[in-house]
Amino acid sequence: MELMKVCSLFSGCGGIDKGVIGDFSYLEKKFARNPFEIVYAVDNDKYAVDIYNQNFKHKSVCEDIKNISEYALPDHDLLLGGFPCQSFSIVAQNPPRLGYKDERGKLFFEIVRILKVKKPRFFILENVKGLLSANKKMAFPIIIKELESSGYKLKYKVLNSFDFGVPQKRERVFIVGFRDRLDFEAFEFPKSVCDTERKVxxxxxxxxxxxxxxxxxxxxxxxxxxxxxxxxxxxxxxxxxxxxxxxxxxxxxxxxxxxxxxxxxxxxxxxxxxxxxxxxxxxxxxxxxxxxxxxxxxxxxAVPPVLMWHVIQSLISVIKSNKIKSSRSLKKITRNSTANSEVSVQYAFI
Ligand SMILES: C[S@@+](CC[C@H](N)C(=O)[O-])C[C@H]1O[C@@H](n2cnc3c(N)ncnc32)[C@H](O)[C@@H]1O
Missing domain, CATH: 3.90.120.10 (DNA Methylase, subunit A, domain 2)
Structure with a gap:
C-alpha cells in the first residue's frame, strides 16, 4: 500500500503520531508499521517538540499554529489534531457562536482554516469527553457544524483507552472527518480488544x-x-x-x-x-x-499510542475497501461516460 501523507497539528510529544505510524512494541505485543508518512508536524511547546524530535525521523516544527499559513503546508491525505482541550466560550447570539475572542477556543478554528484550503481526504480530531457537554452542550454542535460546512461528513465516538489494551481509564472523543461519502459509509470505530488483552x-x-x-x-x-x-x-x-x-x-x-x-x-x-x-x-x-x-x-x-494505533486500523480498512470498490465502479462509469462529480472522487482512489 502506498504511503499516505499526514499533517499533524498540535503534535505534542507524538502520542497520536506514534500510533499512526506504528512499528513499535508495548508489553511484548508488536504494533505493525502503518502505511502513513508524516510530512508536517507542529506544536508550540519547545519541550514537547524536543521529545518528539528525538523519536521520529521527520521533525516537528516549534511554532504557534496561528503563524502557519495554510498555503505553506504540504499537501496531505490525513490531518491529525489533538487540539488543546480548554473550554470554548460561547458568544450569546442568535444563533450562538463560539467565542472568537477566546484565545484557546480559537485554536479549533486554526484547524478549520487549514482544512478549508488543504482539503485532506480524512481528518481525526481528539479531545476530552467534556467537549460533548461544554458550554451547556452548545459548543459541540457548533464544532460539528463548522467541520461539516468545511466539506466533511463526520463520525464521532467516545473511546476508553482501557478497552484497547491500555492500563488506564481515559475517555476521549474522536471526531473523524471524510470528504467522500464512500469513506464515510465504510468507516466503523474500532471494537474493544478481548478481555484477556486488557492491561492493569x-x-x-x-x-x-x-x-x-x-x-x-x-x-x-x-x-x-x-x-x-x-x-x-x-x-x-x-x-x-x-x-x-x-x-x-x-x-x-x-x-x-x-x-x-x-x-x-x-x-x-x-x-x-x-x-x-x-x-x-x-x-x-x-x-x-x-x-x-x-x-x-x-x-x-498525549493520546495513548496503542489506542491511536487501533483507531488508525479502522481508517486503513476504509482505504483498502474503497480502493476495491472504486476500481469496480470506475469501469461502470467509464462505460456510461457522463460528466459526474463522483467520477473524479472515485478516480482519486486508484
Ligand atoms: C492535547 S496536547 C496534544 C498531544 C498530542 N496530540 C499527543 O498525542 O502527544 C495539545 C498540544 O497543543 C499545543 N498547543 C497549544 N497551543 C498551541 C498553539 N497556539 N500552536 C501550536 N501548538 C499549540 C500544546 O503545546 C500541546 O502540546
Whole structure:
C-alpha cells in the first residue's frame, strides 16, 4: 500500500503520531508499521517538540499554529489534531457562536482554516469527553457544524483507552472527518480488544523506585486527616486500570485528585517512565532530554499510542475497501461516460 501523507497539528510529544505510524512494541505485543508518512508536524511547546524530535525521523516544527499559513503546508491525505482541550466560550447570539475572542477556543478554528484550503481526504480530531457537554452542550454542535460546512461528513465516538489494551481509564472523543461519502459509509470505530488483552496497573509499575517519588510523612499525615471528607489521596488499585493521568502529573500532590500509589503505608507519585507506560508509550520512546516536569506534562497531554494505533486500523480498512470498490465502479462509469462529480472522487482512489 502506498504511503499516505499526514499533517499533524498540535503534535505534542507524538502520542497520536506514534500510533499512526506504528512499528513499535508495548508489553511484548508488536504494533505493525502503518502505511502513513508524516510530512508536517507542529506544536508550540519547545519541550514537547524536543521529545518528539528525538523519536521520529521527520521533525516537528516549534511554532504557534496561528503563524502557519495554510498555503505553506504540504499537501496531505490525513490531518491529525489533538487540539488543546480548554473550554470554548460561547458568544450569546442568535444563533450562538463560539467565542472568537477566546484565545484557546480559537485554536479549533486554526484547524478549520487549514482544512478549508488543504482539503485532506480524512481528518481525526481528539479531545476530552467534556467537549460533548461544554458550554451547556452548545459548543459541540457548533464544532460539528463548522467541520461539516468545511466539506466533511463526520463520525464521532467516545473511546476508553482501557478497552484497547491500555492500563488506564481515559475517555476521549474522536471526531473523524471524510470528504467522500464512500469513506464515510465504510468507516466503523474500532471494537474493544478481548478481555484477556486488557492491561492493569500492575502490568506497568516498577518494583523499586527512587525515594524522591515518595511523599513525606507530614504530607501523608495531613492527607489522612481529611481523606474521608475530601475524597483525596486517590491511591490506585494495581489490579485495576489507572485513573486518567493528565498534564497535571508534574504537580501531583496528596491534596489533588491525581492518581497516586500506596506501598506499605507510604504514598508516591508515578515515575515518568511509569506514566509513559500507563499511556502505552513503548519502552524505547525517549523522554529524558527534558526535565521530569516537562516529561510529565508532555506524557499527560498525549493520546495513548496503542489506542491511536487501533483507531488508525479502522481508517486503513476504509482505504483498502474503497480502493476495491472504486476500481469496480470506475469501469461502470467509464462505460456510461457522463460528466459526474463522483467520477473524479472515485478516480482519486486508484
Ligand atoms: C492535547 S496536547 C496534544 C498531544 C498530542 N496530540 C499527543 O498525542 O502527544 C495539545 C498540544 O497543543 C499545543 N498547543 C497549544 N497551543 C498551541 C498553539 N497556539 N500552536 C501550536 N501548538 C499549540 C500544546 O503545546 C500541546 O502540546
Amino acid at each position: 496497573l500492575k502490568d506497568v509499575i516498577l518494583q523499586s523506585v527512587d525515594d524522591k517519588y515518595f511523599f513525606s510523612e507530614k504530607a501523608v499525615a495531613g492527607m489522612l486527616r481529611v481523606k474521608e471528607k475530601m475524597n483525596k489521596g486517590r491511591s490506585q488499585n494495581i489490579e485495576q486500570p489507572c485513573n486518567t493521568i493528565s498534564a497535571h502529573l508534574a504537580k501531583v500532590s496528596l491534596n489533588s485528585t491525581d492518581p497516586v500509589l500506596e506501598e506499605n503505608g507510604r504514598y508516591r507519585r508515578f515515575t515518568p517512565l511509569e506514566a509513559a507506560k500507563i499511556q502505552s508509550f513503548p519502552d524505547n520512546f525517549v523522554f529524558s532530554t527534558v526535565s521530569e516536569n516537562r516529561q510529565y506534562r508532555a506524557i499527560g497531554n
